[in-house]
Amino acid sequence: MSRLGARLGQAVLLAVLLCWLLSLVSGYDVIADVTPARAGLHPSAQALLGTDHMGRSVAWRLVTASRAFVGPGLLAMAVALALGLPAGALAGYLGGPVAGVVRYLWAVVSAVPRFVLVLLACSIYGSEPHVLAVAAGLSFAPGLGEALTTRIEALRSREFVLATRAHGVSAARTLAWHLLWLACRALILRQLLYLLAFYLVLETSLSYVGGFGIEEPQPSWGNMLAFEFGIHGGNPAAWAAPALAIWLTVAAAIGVASTLRERGHA
Amino acid sequence: MWTALRAALTRALWFAATLVGAAFLVQLLLWAAPGDPIDLLPNGAELRPALEAEWGLDQPLPMRLGIYLVHALHGDLGTSLAVHPGVAVRSLLGPALARSAKTLVLALLLSLALSLVLALLTRGRRPVLRALVQLLTVAPVFLLAYLLVLGLNEATWSLVQAGTIARPSWFALPDQASSLRDGLAILVLAVGSGSLGETHAALELELVAVLRSPFATAARARGQPLLGLTLHNLLPPLLAVAGRRVPFLLGGLVIVEKVLLMNGAGALLWQACLKRDYPVAMGLCIAAALAVAGSRLVVDLARLGLDPRLRQVRA
Numbered sequence: 017m018s019r020l021g022a023r024l025g026q027a028v029l030l031a032v033l034l035c036w037l038l039s040l041v042s043g044y045d046v047i048a049d050v051t052p053a054r055a056g057l058h059p060s061a062q063a064l065l066g067t068d069h070m071g072r073s074v075a076w077r078l079v080t081a082s083r084a085f086v087g088p089g090l091l092a093m094a095v096a097l098a099l100g101l102p103a104g105a106l107a108g109y110l111g112g113p114v115a116g117v118v119r120y121l122w123a124v125v126s127a128v129p130r131f132v133l134v135l136l137a138c139s140i141y142g143s144e145p146h147v148l149a150v151a152a153g154l155s156f157a158p159g160l161g162e163a164l165t166t167r168i169e170a171l172r173s174r175e176f177v178l179a180t181r182a183h184g185v186s187a188a189r190t191l192a193w194h195l196l197w198l199a200c201r202a203l204i205l206r207q208l209l210y211l212l213a214f215y216l217v218l219e220t221s222l223s224y225v226g227g228f229g230i231e232e233p234q235p236s237w238g239n240m241l242a243f244e245f246g247i248h249g250g251n252p253a254a255w256a257a258p259a260l261a262i263w264l265t266v267a268a269a270i271g272v273a274s275t276l277r278e279r280g281h282a
Numbered sequence: 283m284w285t286a287l288r289a290a291l292t293r294a295l296w297f298a299a300t301l302v303g304a305a306f307l308v309q310l311l312l313w314a315a316p317g318d319p320i321d322l323l324p325n326g327a328e329l330r331p332a333l334e335a336e337w338g339l340d341q342p343l344p345m346r347l348g349i350y351l352v353h354a355l356h357g358d359l360g361t362s363l364a365v366h367p368g369v370a371v372r373s374l375l376g377p378a379l380a381r382s383a384k385t386l387v388l389a390l391l392l393s394l395a396l397s398l399v400l401a402l403l404t405r406g407r408r409p410v411l412r413a414l415v416q417l418l419t420v421a422p423v424f425l426l427a428y429l430l431v432l433g434l435n436e437a438t439w440s441l442v443q444a445g446t447i448a449r450p451s452w453f454a455l456p457d458q459a460s461s462l463r464d465g466l467a468i469l470v471l472a473v474g475s476g477s478l479g480e481t482h483a484a485l486e487l488e489l490v491a492v493l494r495s496p497f498a499t500a501a502r503a504r505g506q507p508l509l510g511l512t513l514h515n516l517l518p519p520l521l522a523v524a525g526r527r528v529p530f531l532l533g534g535l536v537i538v539e540k541v542l543l544m545n546g547a548g549a550l551l552w553q554a555c556l557k558r559d560y561p562v563a564m565g566l567c568i569a570a571a572l573a574v575a576g577s578r579l580v581v582d583l584a585r586l587g588l589d590p591r592l593r594q595v596r597a
Contacts, residue, residue: 021413123296124303127571131533132551136308136567139555140315140322217422217475224424225540227556241428255432259425267420270476274416 022275028268035079036086044076046233056250066251068244074254078261081235084223088149089215093208095153096160101196101204104161108168109191115165122158130155134218135228143228145219152215160207167203168195202276209273213266220262237262289586297579304571305354308564309347323363323558336360354568360561365554371565374550379569382539382546385464386531386573389471393531394524396472397481398516404482406490416479423474423534427541430466431455456542467538475534481523488519518585518592525581529574 054071057063065074107118125133130152137151171177172195180190196204222229223238230236232243237258244255312319320326320333334340338349353359359371366374404412421429435454441447452460472478492498492515493508501511536548543549547566554562586592 018409018413120299120303123300123575124307126529127300127304127574128308128567129529129532129570129574131536132567132570133308133311135536135551135555136311136563139558139560139563140312140319213420221422221424221537224428225537225552227552238424241425245428245432259429262425263421266422267417270420271416 021271025268025271025275028264029272032082032086032265032268035082039080039083042076042079044080046072046077046080046235049073049076050233056247056254058251059253065253065257068240068254069247069250074240074251074257077235077240078237078257081230081237081240081258084145084230084234084236085216085219088145088152088219089212091146091149092153092156092215093211095150096156096208096211097204099154100157100160100207101164103157104164105168105191105196105200107161108165109172109187109195111169111172115169118161118165122162125155126158126162128155130214131218131221135222138222138228143222145230148219148222148229149215152211152218156207156211156214159210160204163203163207164196164200167200171195171199206273206276209269209276213269213273216262216265216269286586289592290583293579293582293586297575300575300578301568301571302351304575305351305568306347308567308571309350312560312564313343313346319560323560325363329363350564359565359568362554362559362562364557364559365550365562371561374562375547375565375569378545378547378550381544382535382548385467385471385538385544385546386528386535388468389477389531389535390524390527392468392472393477393481393527394520396478397485397523398520400478400482401485401489404486405493406486412482412486415482419473419479420476421474422537423470424537424541426470426474427466427538430470431542434462434466456544463542463544467542467544470538471531471534475530477527477530477534481527484523485516485520488516492516518589521581521584521588525577528577529570532570532573 049072051067051071054063054067055069057067057071059066063073063075065078068074068077103118103121107115128136133155134148134151137154138147141147141151168191176194177190180194185194219229220236220238220241223231223236224242226239226242230239232239240258241255241262244250247254315322318339319337320330320339323329323333338346341349357372359375361367362369362371362374400411400415438447438450438453442449442453452458452462455466456463489512492512495515498508498511501508532548535546536551538544539546539548540552547569551563551566553559554566
C-alpha cells in the first residue's frame, strides 16, 4: 500500500475514534430523535446526511453507532491479548512440549470457524456486546498466538537474544522487553487491527440480519442498512452512509495492518 | 517411503485429535454456562426428564463429554428441540450440508481461479490494480450481497416500469429461489470479506518467487514454455491458500445464506442458535470443525504428495 493510502487509512481510523468519543459525550437521544414529519429528508445544511424514514438524523446515528463496535472491539483486543500473548510468547520461547500443547489448543479453537464460535457463544450466553467481544477475542486468540509463536521461534536463537543471556538478563525480561516489545509490537498491532476489522464485520453482520447484535432503536451501521432496505424514494444517504462507513473502516484497518507487514515491521 | 508414511500418519492423528478437541470445546461452551443448560431452553421444564437422561446430567462433566463424543462417532447427534422438534439431528443436517457444500466448493474454486488470473496479470507489477482489488474485496459479504441485491432490484424494476423487459421470474431478490440468487451467493463468498484480496496477494507472492527462481531462469534460457512449469510449482501454495480460506468461507456462508434467504446449513445454524436448539447447533459446529480440519488434512496430504521436500520436515 502506498504512503498516501496508509495515511488515509490512519485518518479514517482516527475519525472513527473521534466519532466514538463524540458519541460518549454528545447526549444524543435515539428515542427522542424520532420525528416522522422530517422523514426521508435529503442532506442539507440543517441535516448533514439527511434523515432516515423515521425522521432520525443519519449523521448522529452514524456517529452514535460507533459505540456498537469501538468499545467492545477494544474489549475483544484485551481478551485476545490476555489469552494469545502469554501463551504464544511462551510457546515460541520455550519450544518443545509447551509449544506442542499450545499449538494443539490453537488448532482446536481455530478448527471452529470464528463466526460460528461467536454465534454459538451468543446463543448460550446472550448477545450483549460484552459477550460478543469476549467470544470474538477468544476466537481471535489463536491467530495472534500462532503469529507470535512463529516469530519468537525464529528469533530466540538470534545473536541479540543470545547476547542478553550472556549478559545475565533474565528470561522474563528478554521475552517481555527484547522479544515482545522491541521485536513483536508491530506484529501484535497488526493482529489487533485485523481483530478490529473482524469485530466490525461481525457486529454489523449480526445487527444487519437481526436476532443477535444491536437491535433497533439503538443504532449500528448494520441495522441502519437493514432499516432502509426496500424503502423507495427515501434518502439514499441513509443507506449509503453506513455502507461507506463499514467499507472504509474495514479497508482502513486492514490497509494499515498490511502497511506494517509490507514495510517489514510485522 | 517410510518417511512419507510417517508424515501422513502424523497428520491424520493430528486431524483426529483436533476434531475431538473441537467437539469438546463446543460442548464445554454449553456446560460452562452458569446454571443448568436445560434452563436456557424455552421449553426446558417440559423436556427436563428426557434431556437429563439423554445428556447424562447425573454424570461428571468429563464423562458427559465422553458420552457425547461416543454418540457423535456413531452418528447420533441427538434430536432437535426447537427447529424441528423430535427430528433426529443427523437427518436435518444431511440435506442442509449438501446444499451448502455445493455453494462453498464453487465459491472456493471461483476465488482461486479469479486470484490466479489476477496474480498472472499483476505478478509484482501494477500496484494500482492490486490496491483496487484489495480495496474492493475487503467489503463484508453481507454488504456486498446487500449492494448487489439493491442494484439488481432497482435496475430491473426501472426496466420493467419502462416496459423494456417483462418481469423476470427471479424478481425481486432475494425472495424468489433462483439460479441467479445461488450465483450471487457464490460470487459474494468468492470475492467478499477479503477472500479474493488475500488469495490474490498470497498467490502473487508465490508466483513472483517461482518466476524469479533458478529453475525458471534455466527454463527461460533453454527456451522452454514457462506456463506449465509455473502452474505445477504453484499447485502446493494454491492448495495451502485454499485450505486457509475454508474457515472464512464457512463463516461467510452463515451470513450469505441468511441475507439471501437460502436454505442451507448456515441458515439452519442461525435458526438453531436463535431458538437455542443446542443439539442442532452443536452438530453443525462439529460439522464445521470437520470441514476445517478435514480440509487442512487433505491439503497437507496433497502437498506431501506434490512436494517431496515436505516429507523430510517433522510434522
